[in-house]
Amino acid sequence: MSTSTAELDRLTQRWDCFRTGRNAALAAPHGWLSLTSFHWLPAAPSALPGVPGLWSFDGTTAYLTAAAEDDLSMVSSGQPVLGTVTAELSDEESLMWVASGSMVVELGMRANRYMVRTRDAQSPTLASFSGVPAFDYDPAMVVTGSFTPFDAPRPTPIATASPEVPGVAVLAGEVSFELDGIPYTLAAEEGALGSLVITFHDASNDVSSSHWRMLELTNPRPDGSVAVDFNRAINYPSAFTDFGTCPAPVPGNTLPVAIEAGERDPRK
Known part of the structure; x- marks a missing residue:
């Protein structure tokens, strides 16, 4: 479905506000x-x-x-x-x-x-920070997904950005969606105030984006639907510094396509 010029302008302005807030948070004196x-x-x-x-x-x-x-x-x-x-x-x-x-x-x-x-x-x-490099806003990277909760939270061992620090992701369920007509499913954790958080790999990692990224989704609606907006995919702190211990994706949270939306690799 095409997006009108007026609607694209509105969505881009909202995304610009999101980017401004994100950069301001990263610029905190002891962030x-x-x-x-x-x-x-x-x-x-x-x-x-x-x-x-x-x-x-x-x-x-x-x-x-x-x-x-x-x-x-x-x-x-x-x-x-x-x-x-x-x-x-x-x-x-x-x-x-x-x-x-x-x-x-x-x-x-x-x-x-x-x-x-x-x-x-x-x-x-x-x-030297002047903002995180990001891909241009792409309305095609906003899709509707469906959240299926697990019967109970599932603690799952994961790696982290530090080889000395093992981690655990507590999975709340799975989010299913389509990109270019192809279905995908990713595991999600519960975020703040009932939102969902997905940590994922994709084919752009270590090329144009960092080693992995995270995406916070909207709260699931009563019918389980969620907005999946990859334009809001952000880097973990370990993309900026060698001193992070950030969680890696759970096994299986890998998209075989390049998600060229959201934040780029800040070190390239």
């Missing part, structure tokens, strides 16, 4: 583009490259010991870190814990191991 390092915490108090203080963990507790010359302060209160502070997280949780100058140190638990990542508002990646 994903500010990552500058990743370190696993050692068992014995130790210095980490580029991170002030002495860091360690013991069981479920992370420890940081700092002196005045380390110039560290708590993100939550702004109080200086003098002596030892502790924190406890569950797997997949993160905490913007301490700051030093333009840098914030994120404490996280991944694969039941403590890690820290530095986020620097003056990072070269953030400083």
Whole structure:
């Protein structure tokens, strides 16, 4: 079905607003583009490259010991870190814990191991950012799909962007749709406020798009129908930085065609 010029203009304007919001979120001072390092915490108090203080963990507790010359302060209160502070997280949780100058140190638990990542508002990646490259809006990449929920959520092992971090996707069901008359089915997870999230491979990966992408769909309608708009396919943080631990698609979530819609590979 053809799209009128007026309707195409309206849809393109909505997509432009989406792109503006997406780029603004990525440009946050301590967002994903500010990552500058990743370190696993050692068992014995130790210095980490580029991170002030002495860091360690013991069981479920992370420890940081700092002196005045380390110039560290708590993100939550702004109080200086003098002596030892502790924190406890569950797997997949993160905490913007301490700051030093333009840098914030994120404490996280991944694969039941403590890690820290530095986020620097003056990072070269953030400083050079002018927006994520994207394919032009294509109305043909908007189709109607049908969501079939599973009887119960299905935890499924997956890889992640880090070979040291295994992951699990909790699948809520499957979304079926057609592109150019060919049917496809992809597994979906539940997103925020009842939406659906699909992480997928396609034939454009590592050519014009990144290694994989994700797409958030509308909430399923009462009849199970959903809007599948590949123009809104976005990169995971691992497309921008080597320090991401982003989830890879579940086995089978691969489209044999090139989805040249949504975000391109920002490193090409």
